[in-house]
Structure formats: structure tokens, C-alpha cells
Amino acid sequence: MRSHCRRKFLILSLLLPLLLCLSSADDAAVMTKLLAALSPTPSGWSGSAYCEWSGVVCDSSGRVSSITLSSQSLSGTIPSNLNSLSQITLLSLQNNRFSGTLPSLANLTLLREAYLDSNNFTSVPDGAFAGLSSLQTLSLSGNLNLSPWPFPSELTQSPSLVTFYASYANLVGSIPDIFGSFPNLQNLRLSYNNLTGSLPSSLGMSEIQNLWLNNQATGLSGRLDLLATMIQISQVWLHANAFTGPIPDLSNCTSLFDLQLRDNQLTGPVPTSVMSLSNLRNISLQNNKLQGPLPVFPKTVKVQLGTTNSFCLSTPGPCDSQVSTLLKVAGALQYPITLAESWEGNDACNQWPFITCDSSGRVIAVNFAKQHFTGTISPAFSNLTSLRSLYLNDNNLSGIIPESLTTLPQLQTLDISNNNLTGLVPKFGSSVKVVTKGNLYILTNGSTPSAGGNSGSGSNSTIQSGSTSGESKSSSVSIGMIVGLVIAAVVSVLVVLLLLYNCYVRRRHRKFGRVQNPESGKEMTNVKDGGLNGYAGAASEMQSQSSTDQSEIPVFDGGNVAISIQVLRQVTNNFSEDNILGKGGFGVVYRGELQDGTKIAVKRMEASATGTKGMSEFQAEIAVLTKVRHRHLVALLGYCINGNERLLVYEYMPQGTLGQHLFEWSEHGCPPLSWKQRVTIALDVARGVEYLHSLARSSFIHRDLKPSNILLGNDMRAKVADFGLVKNAPDGKYSLETRLAGTFGYLAPEYAATGRVTTKIDVYAFGVILMELITGRKALEETLPEERSHLVTWFRRILISKGNILNAIDAVLNPDEETYDSICRVAELAGHCTAREPHQRPDMGHAVNVLGPLVEQWKPSCQVEENCGIDLHTSLPQALLRWQADESTSRAFGDVSSSRTEASIPSKPSGFTDTFSSTDCR
Template identity: 55%
Template sequence: MREPQNPLLLSIFIIAIFSYTFTHADDSSIMAEFSQAISPTPSTWKAGTNPCNGWSGVRCDSSSRVTSIDLSSQSLQGSLPTDLNQLTNLQTLALQRNHFSGPLPSFANLSNLQQLFLDSNNFTSVPASCFSGLTTLQALSLSLNINLSPWVFPQDLIQSEGLVNLSASNVNMMGSLPDIFGKFLSLQSVRLSYNNLTGVLPSSFNGTGVQNLWLNNQMSGLSGGLDLLGTMAQLSQVWLQKNSFTGPIPDLSKCVNLFDLQLRDNQLTGMVPPSLMSMLQLRNVSLDNNNLQGPYPEFGNGVTVTIGTINNFCNPKPGPCDPQVTTLLDIAGAMGYPMNLAQSWPGNDACHGWTFITCDSQGKNVTVINFSKQHFVGTISPAYGDLASLRNLLLNDNNLTGSIPDGLIALPQLQVLDVSNNNLTGKIPSFPPKVNVKTSGNLLLGSGTPAGGGTGNGGKSSSGSTGNSSGGSSGRQSGGMNPGVIAGTVIGVLVFIAIVLMVSYKYYTRKQPKKFGRVPIPPPSGKEEASNNGSTSGGINGFGGVGLLVYEYMPKGTLSQHLFEWGERGTSPLTWKQRVTIALDVARGVEYLHSLAQSSFIHRDLKPSNILLGDDMRAKVADFGLVKNAPDGKFSVETRLAGTFGYLAPEYAVTGRVTTKVDVYAFGVVLMEIITGRPALDETAPEERSHLVTWFRRFIVSNNDVRKVIDPTLEADDETFENISKVIELAGHCTSREPSQRPDMGHAVNVLGPLVEQWKPSDGVDDDIGINLQLSLPQALQRWQANEGTSTMDFGGTMTFGNTQSSIPPTKMDTFGSTGR
């Protein structure tokens, strides 16, 4: 007789059967719910039947568990059941190219799911943790769900380490990409185009095996540099167009399979790498609408290239750049090719229209580079040593790192080197005594080695011949001040106070007491009938860096009178040579105000009635009653709206915030007035012509005959017209709606300078500014006493800069800017 079966084994068997039956029944119920939620229901999906027996698109395993659902491209509608993630054996879900809508269900914890295709539908939202626990996921495609509410990249995907293909283009994804891509060791394709991603490329892309990288057409734009691309050796297709990437194109020579590179419509700078042009597999390249520099790129046969006209190559066709241009581009390269250099260094002549650059009187050799307060990063390039004519190198108040190149000491003409307020390190080269070296504000710079050269006004510098070289010297003064220095300083202050007191006394004995403000001063003759020409102007007198405002008589009145009232006044209209010379004088004055003075100022009321003309028709900027100081480190200053309508920059009129670019805008309006002979606002003209800037822009943009905007009294011949055309272009540039698109005033000086055949300071420079800038304080006092009665000083009112230039002689530059910083 057989023994009865073990009750325990029988119980386990019954439980297993029950569990299987329950699970199978659960898959069936979920599929039945799915069937009811969509329309039209597939014809084979019959109610009450087993989904594993004949349901089209459904596959099951040997245990009758659902493993695959493929309903792609069937024009289905409806929403997905919320418990799809209970199909725990599901490996593939393909619902792409339908019309499913509503929120996505959570797919969390479908640990067997390998392929999830949801693209080209109308889903409306992605729940939190939707993709959590998908540990075997290889492909996720969600693209073209344009109705999704904004959501961010799902960090839960970090659990899907076997991910191969990721596609989520046009899904309203926003925010930055998380730094998790190094976890996806098998990742080959990343397609996230047409979203609103921001921020930089995650560093975890470094060295990954990604082959296809599509991040193009982000609404706000990804930004930062592209250096990471050079480490992604498996790249074959890179689409990054229509973003805000900056910096140079990296060396992609390791990406030997790269055949398609789309970089157009970014803000890339620098030179196209030669290695890119020699890549064997490359077939498609787009570079247009960037700020690329250097030689025009030349790709091999069989490569389709779009370059466009927006880039800033030195020549319009392949070939080397001018050696001086090449050197300056090397200098820019050490600082990452800053955007403002790329946008303001046009053409193949560094002495023609290059901002921050000043050349000698022949316009051939660079003599001054002024990069102060530009927020530049990077290092000081040894290439500066190739500019043999360089006299002044101003790199102060940036974020430069590294050391000062030793090669700078060999520059034969160098007079001033200012690297103060950076983050430089290392030793300071021993410069010749003639070089004024300024190094203050670099905490880790200068241990053990003197700077040589002259003193840098508080900078860490010492004379190579007289500096203390005892042990432990760091190039800084470690003891008390020299008694002679103290005595000289005290005497200088006392003399200066004496001058101020004498000036004040003379002013109050000559004038009746008046309310403080803008004070009109009669001409030297004292004749009342000359009062119409008695506009005051002030020249800056420098005494050891201290500026006084000097009033003087300007006999030719204002530019406004000569442009708009010459008929009533019985004078001749200005010639073009006079007009462009006046424009250059004004540009130099405002350039000084913005960047060459000891502090940066904003005029805020630049217009022809504030531009005064002397006997020689040389212009001086006047009426500084609205001048605003521009503090260091601030891009804009909020202030009460002031100025004159017609000259107000759009952003100033709307927000009340000013930068130096509001003066650039006003200068552009003045240029338009100089060109057209018409005022900025003309109430007597028809409405469509009453606002000069609008009319001028409309006329130029519509490609009408440009000659029609030119003042007919100029009777311009072909040569003059060519000259005027360059000023027309500059005027349009200066009045750009966006402040960032306007040039600095240094650029205006560089454009206008070559248009004036020869510019010399007026013969009476000393008289023009009141006191010779080269005199010592006692000499200045004697000179002032000798010329008593020729001018009146005050501490308010107006200033003029009629003889300032972007190429101010070094002695004058030192007077205005070397002390008091």
C-alpha cells in the first residue's frame, strides 16, 4: 500500500497553481482595461478572450505573461491605464505614431522593460518617478509629444545603466541636463532637440561612447564651451545648431568617424581648427551665424560647407591673416577668444576699426592695448612679446590667471604694464626702469622677485636698481614711507589747496553769487552782444591726477547751430571734412569719459547743442550736468530718467538703467544728424519723417538710394560719398536696439580716425586746456598767475575733451590715468 502524499508538498503545489492563476488573471484584466481605454479597439482584441491568444501586437512568454505590446502607427486614440506597470514581465511597449493623450502612466519598477517607444503622440504630462527602476531599459523614445507640460530631464534614468538610445526631442523639456551621462556605458544616441534646455554640457559626457548627439534648437539655448566634444572619440553626428555656445571649436581630430557637424547659429569665436578641415570622413559642416575669426576655412572636396557672411574671418577667401592680426588672435586665444573681441575686430587690419587697439600715427603698428575692466579670463599670452611697437599694455581689473610672461621684458617700446587686480601668480619679471609696472591686487603674485621698472602707484613693484634686495624681500615695501616722499606729498597737497583757494577767491570776486549749477560765463571781452556764443566749456587740468574743470569761451557756438541754423545765422553749412572731424573729436571725448579717465563716467545728454566749437571748428563735449559715475563691476546703473528725447537709448527710456552704451546710442543719433543735416526730432516734418532714427533706419534697410539721406548741401562726390557711407554704417551700428550690439566708443574712434586725412592737436594746446599738463604744481601756479583773467575755474558745470584721443601720448595718459587708481 502506497504511503499518502506529504501534506506540505501538496500545499506548496496548490499555492503555486493559485499564484500563477492569479498573476495571469491580473495581466488579462490590465489588458482588458487597456482595450476599453483606446479607440478604435483593434479588431482582434475581443472582450473576454485571452490576450495571449490572437491579440494582434501582443506577445506573451511560455507562462502566458505579456512581454510585448506593439500598437505603433495605428491612429489610435485614448489614454493609457494607470496600472500598466503591473505588467511586470513587459519587455517592449511600442505605442509611437498614434494619438494617445492624457498623462503618461508611471512605468516605475518595470525591471524587465527594455524598449519604450512613446513618440509622436499627444501626451500631456510626465509623472514624477515615471522612469524609476527601469534597470534593463535600453531604448527610450518620447519625441514629438508637443503637448507635454514643462518637465525636467528624469534623473531616475541613472538606474538604466544599459541605456543605448535616448530620444526626447520636442517634448517641452526644460532646465539643465544632470551630470549623469557617465553612468550609461553603452549610450550611443542622445537626441534632445527642440526643447528649452539651458546651462552647459554636462562634464559626464567626457569620454563617453556617444555617436549621435542632437541638442540643437533649444529655445533659450545651451551655453558654455564645447571642449568636451574633443574627448568623445566615437562621435559621428553632432547637431548643436541654434544654441548659445561660446568659445572656440575644439580639436576634434580624435573623432575619426565624424561625418556631420552642425554648429551654425551659436556664438562661437576663435579660429576654425586646421584638424577639422582635414578630417577624412567629414561630409557636412555648418558654421554660419557665429563670430569665428582667423583665416577663412578651406575644406576638402566632397564636404558640403555653409559659412555665411556673419562670421568675422580676416579675409573673404582662404589665405593667411596679417601677421599682426595673427598675433592679436593668439592673444585672444589665451583668454578663450572673448566675445566682445570677436565682434569688434573686423577685417585684416588691426589698425582699422579694432576696439581696444590703438596704433601709431601711420596706422601700421599697434602701440596701445587697453583690455582693462573687461571681465576677461584666461592667461597673459606670450604673443604680446611679438608686438615690437607696444607702449602701453593695460590688463587691469580682469580675472586673468597664470604668470606674467618673461618675454614682455624684451618689448623695446614698453612704457606701461598694468596687470593690477587679477589673479596672477608666480614671479614678476625684472622690467627695465623705464617701464611703469602695476601689479597690486594679485595676492599670490611677486614672491621673491622685484618687478623692476617704475612704481605702479601702490602696486607691488620696485626699481630694479634701487629696490631692496635683502633676503625675504617680496617686492613690497615692508617698512615706513620715505620721509622725503612724505614731505613731497605734504608740499604738493598744500600747493594744490592754495590753487583751489585762489581759484575760489577769483571766481567769487568776479561773479555775483549764483545758485549752484550750470553757470554761463561771459566771453573774455565781456561784451554783452557776444553772449549767444558764450556757452561755457570745461577742460580737464591734471595736477598729479587731480582734475579741475576750466571754463572757456567757445566763439563758434554749438554744433546744433551750424547744422540746423546756419541759414538764419548767415553762415556757410559745414563741409564734410569739418563734420567728420567734429565727429571724431566727440568720439574721442566720450571714449575718454568711458574708459580712459581715472573713473568711468556716463554723459547721458550727448547732443549737438552740447557740442561746442572753437575758432578752428574743433569740437568739445560740454554740459556735464547729467554725468553719472559707472561703478566698477556693475554692468548698469539704475537712475532717474534724464536726457533729451530723440537721443535716449530704448533700454534707458524703458527701464531707467544706464550703461556707457546709452552714450553710444546718442552718439549714433548725432552722427545721423551730421550726415543728414536734420534734427533728431522735427515737429515740422511729416510724421513718417519726424523721428530721425526711425526714418534713417527704414530708409537704409529698404535698400533705397543711400545718397537721399545725405545732407544735399554737402554735394558729395564719389570719394566723399564713400567716406560718408562708412559713417552711415557706424551710425546704424551705434543705434542698434540691443545695447550688446552697439560698439564701444573706442571702435567709433578707430572707424572715424582714418576718415580724417590728418589730425593734429590745435597749436594752442596749453591755452586750450588752461594749464600745461606737463608743468609741476608750482610751475602751474606761476603760469596761472601770469595768464590771470584768461579763464575761470570752478568745480561744477561742464568739461571738454577736445584734444583727447584713443592714442593719447603716454605722458598725458599717465597724467590722466596713472595715479589715484
């Protein structure tokens, strides 16, 4: 055994020098290749004795342990086998002009510091930083030519990492949630990249002191709550991103001296804990939507607040009591951006959206219905002692109903239906109507919750009084039952009478319903009353208020009608070319005029535009579309089916399209649009599309938002055309449309990849239109150089510096200072709307709230003909009836027969929402 061990030792003694010799040979090969690649040759690098070269250090065995070549204006490529230098601990190549692929450092287990910043590397190989178990510092910043690459997750194998710098390095994607792997990390700088998404939660538990994540191209998003747990933090640069929500309580961040939060979408008051930080020296908060009192910092702090925040006062001091209360209410809702942008000033009764006041300036109603708010119901509502109505229905609120709401002395209505509330409904007074339906886990009268419905009060429960079962004596119960039965009987009789009256009124109204088709001999009846039939919800569902404008509530009239081809030929002079208003992929639009002067627009669709859609599906869509009325949507008044041909009848918009006024105004002999006209048109469009999005359950959506589909009326107010019901399915059906519309630059990037139609695609297209309104340029100008031909790409580069916007503005506007400020706000909105990631774009309600304050009353600059459009207060059948009467024609409209249901249009075929995809109204 002893002799065997001696033989092993002898063999190892002979092999070790050989292995060392081979390793040294590997180092020599790498260093020789490195020398040949560098230009010019570094000073002091000559001969084969690389351990004697300037900046090269070797260990006692002749292995390279350090290379320092910083700031020598060197170019060339780094050998790919650099990681064969297995004994290297320091690599310093920064501030040169090295290009090509960044060298892989994988498995250099002794490497502690690597400085590769400020070069011209073009790509990073996969796994380049794997196995660096001793790594403490990695600096890659300033490599502007790198192809997009993700955050290197393999760094989790470097538990000793202290510093990671990768600013200006073209990082893309999200920041992975891996910071629990870096117990020693103190410095993280990732500025000026294209990182997206929210901050990873593990970042909040790290030991980071210096955090730079500012100026991401699209913008990091989400809330900043985790900053409160980063107690070691001393410097935070998060400016120029898309962070939302409030600034967190930073009272535990006692080392913080520099806080840069400007150019985000932060809301809520500035916490007193931030103003009290003893080491704070710099803070920037401008270009947010912060609220509450004007923050006051010590004189030792350099403060930048800007002018875009929504502080209640321009001088220090507390807000009005009602304003303070409503800010607490907003806080429970996580300070939504819509409230931060629209609740300005120190008077809640001065045109604050969602708020109604009496003549004494006391808040009497708060209406947050259908605003997609999250959070909880604030107990602070109880401070609004004059409150009579509180509508919180159809949101995503959670938590309990505060007991304090029962103390409101004048409360009459509390609607909390269709949320995610839990717990017991407090006992309100008998005069309070409490609507609780649609909260699956709410408890009333001591009931237990059920996932299947609203136990205790039913799925449509309304609690009218505060009494509960078991409180009355048996005699009282008997009397109560008798009274209840009597009341129920009376109500039943009234309901029956009401239904009979309603049927009578409908029969009288339907007498204009049938139109004779002289060519086919077939009768075509009007759209079946109640054509929505639950498809888009009840009438109350569709009559949702748009933003803050009470006038936006749509009007639904029962004049939906099928019109004979003979009538349409007469009113268009047999579809004369002289009456052509426009042409598109769908066919031709003609002007039509009735005998009394009423004008209509008739869209005559080619067979290829309608495709193979079934007749019942086409009729079902028309049944819905003719019900929709909104002041900023072009009304669909009727339709005609003539064999395989299909025609749609719209209200006539006499001033043509936005595109004509924006790009071809000189050809039409009219002055260019002023800025006030442009921003007013933008607001009109935003309100129209916002209303369509409010009908999202019906898949109502605009399908092709661009200036040629924005029409102008007599008063130059805009209406949106080309909307309908869309199936969201990536079935390839939209591939041709994608290619065509994408050519014009209005479609969002994700539509080209999946073909899915979403509301965020509308928001993107709206952002493009805003850019066109600002610049007077089309979305795609092939005559311009490539770097300027695509409006969105060029304009988003302009937005990096506000000063550049002035040079991009349409020359005909010649803005003064006030107008320039307005343009800059719209430009900022355009940038947000065209964000690459859909979730980073705002909704149309946000656009309405931004544009609303910018719009003032104006008068048209062109003299236009009055009363040449259709009167929406008169249904099309009535207008046609007057004309037919003038012509002594009685055949067009007759009484509806008892068999009208045979030819009536089905309001919603079975499976309609799952199978229908429309391109008919294009």
C-alpha cells in the same frame, strides 16, 4: 526536519498556480481597460483572449510581454495602471494620437524598449521612468503638447540605456550631470526643447556616438571643450544655441562625419584638426563669430561658412602678422565675443577697438582695461615690437606675467593692477612703469604673497625700475638714501603748494555757490566739492572709457548747485501749463527758459514719488548724479528743496522723446524715423546705458528704460533719462512699480519674481526697444489678438526664420537689401537681449559693438532750431549768473561763508550704499 521541508514545498506548490492566476488576472484587467480606451478599436482586437490580439505577445504563462500598436491613427488615453504588466519587454505606441498623461512605466524591470513618440500626450508623471533596470531604448520625441518637464534624472536606474530620444518634448531646465551612469549610451537626441545652461562634464566621458542638442528655445550656453574627449562621437548637432568660446581640438574624434555648429556665438580660429578629420563629410559654421584664416576643407566635405564670421580674409591664406599675434592674445583671453565682433578684416590698425597704431601701421598701445576679461596674459604680446603701452588692469586675469614681456624694446607702461595674477614679477628695464596693485598673490622682489594685500610692494605698488634691494654696495645705498630723502622733501613741498593752489581755485569757484530762498529765508548751498567722496570711486574710476569711443569719456564740472524755488518759478512762468513737457508717476516736467535763451527742464516731483526718503539721502544722491556727465545721458544740473517739495533741473532736449517720433510722428508733423536714424539712436542709448553699467560699484543703473525715457536733442542724437542709484534688495518696495512697468512689456521676467534691479534687466528692456525700432510697434498692444499683443513673445517666434523678419518690419522703412541685412543683425541682437535667463543676455558693451559698424553719418530729416539746448560747457550757476546780472539782481549768488559746511550736502552718509533705495529721479 525533513517532514517540515516537505510541508513547505507542498504549500508553495499549491500557491504558485494561484499567484500566476492572479498575475494573469491583473494583465487581463489592464488589457480590457486599454481596449475600452482606444478609438477606433485596433484591427484584430476582439474578445477576451488578449494574447490572441494582433500586435500582442504573451509568454508561456499568459503574461503580456509585448504590445505593438504603432502608426494606426489611434486616439484615446493610456490606462494609468499600464505598469501592472510586469512581464512586458516591448511597448510600441508611436505615431498615433494618444493624449492625456503619459503612462508611468515605473518598476517595469523587464522592459527593454519603449516607443511613445509622435503622440499628443500632455504631461509626464513624476518618477515615470524609475526602476527600469533593463531599459535599452526610450523614445519620447514629437510630443509637442507636453507641459514643461525636466530631464528625467531617474533614468540613472537604467544602466543598460543605449538610446534616449526626447526631441520636441518640451523639456526645460539644465541637463543633469548624470552621464557616468550610462556606460552603454550611444544615441542622445534632445533637439527643439528649452534646455538651458552648459553641457554637463560627464557627457565628455560618455560613449555617445550620436548627439543632437540643437535648436533649444533659449539656448544652451558655455564652451564646447568636452567635445574633444568624446572620442566615439560620429554626429554632433549643436546648432541654434548660445555656445561661446572656440571650437576645441577634435583630432581624437576620428569617427566624426557630421558637425553642425551654426547659429551660436563661437569665436577663435577653426582648428586645423577639424579640417583634417578624414571621415568628416558635413560641417556648418555660419552665423558665428569665428576668426583667423579662412578654413579650407577637402573637396569631400560639404561646408557652410556663411557671411557673419570674422575671418581675416575672404580667400584662403595667412592673416597679417599683427592680426595673428592679436588673435593669439585673444586666445589667452578665451576669445571674448566683444573682440570677435569688433576685430574684423586683416588690418589691426583699421579702427580695431582697444588698439592704437602709429602712422606706420604698427601697434603701439593695447588697452584692455575694465573689460571683464578672463584668462591669462599671452606671451605673444612680445611679438608686437613697437608696443609702448599695455593696459590690462581691472579684469579677472590669472596666471603669471610672461617673462617675454621684458623683451619689448619700446615698452613704457604695463598696468596689470586689480587682477588675480600670481608668481614673481619679471625684471623690467628702468624705463618701464609696471603697476601691480590689487593682485593679492603676486610676488615682487622675492617677497611672499599674503591674502591680506600685495606683499612686497604694498597695495598700491608701482615698480618703476628693475633694480632690487641688495644689489648696491653700502656706500651707494647711503648716497641713494640721501638722494631719496632730498627728492621726497622736494615732492612734499610741491604737493603742499599744489594743495594750496587747489584750495584757492576752489574758493574762487565757490563764489557762485549760495542761492537765497526768498520764501523760507534759508540759505541753500551748492553740492560739496568732491561730492563723490570715494562712493563711486576716484575721478579716474568714473572716467572709464566706454567701448571704443574716446569721445565717451565723461566731463565733470564743479557747477552742482541748489536753486531757489523763486528762480525756478521765474524761469517756468510760475510753472505755467503752457510749459508742461510731460507728466508721469513722478509728477510734471516743465520747460524753463533763462533771459539769455538757455533752456532747461524742471521735474517737479509729487510727494508720493519721493516717499519717506531722508533729506540727507536725497542730497547725497544728487551730489553724485550731478557729477555724472556723458554725451548720451541727460545731465542733472541742479535741484531745489522747498519744504516737502523736491525739484530736479535737467538739460533741455528740444526734440522730445523717442516714443513720440516712433509711435506719434504724424501727430508731430515730422517724417517717420529712417532706419539709419533708428539704429543711430539705438547705439546712442546703448552707449549711455553701458556707461551707467561701468559705474556698477555705485549701483548706477537705469530704472525704467523705455522710449518715453529716451530724449532727442537738436541733431536727433539720443540721451538716456531716468537713472540713479538703486539698492538691490527684494524687499517688496518695487512691487507696485513692477506691476505697472510690467504692463508695458519692458521688464525682464525675473524682475516680476524677485524685484531685484540688475544690469541684465536693462539689457532686456533695451532688446524690447530694438524690437520697437524694427517693427514700429509698442511693447504691448492690447488691441491686437492675444498671440500678437506682447511684442517680445511674438517677435521671438518671428526670429526662428529669417525670412519672417521681412513681414515684421515697420512698413514705413521699405528697406533695400543693404538695409534689410542691417535690420536682421539688429533683430538677432534683440533676440539675444531678451533671452529669458539673465546670464544668457549679453552686456551693453556687446550691443555697442554690434550696432557701431551699422551706423553711418546722416543728417536730420527735419529742420530743427539750433542752439536751443543748454551748453554743457557752461555750468548752470554761470548761466543763472548771467541772467541775474542782466536783471541787475545781486542777491542770488554771493560768496560762500566760512560756515558753508553747516548747510552743505553730505556726499555719502554712513551706510549709504547698504540702505539707500531711490525712486526720486523717475
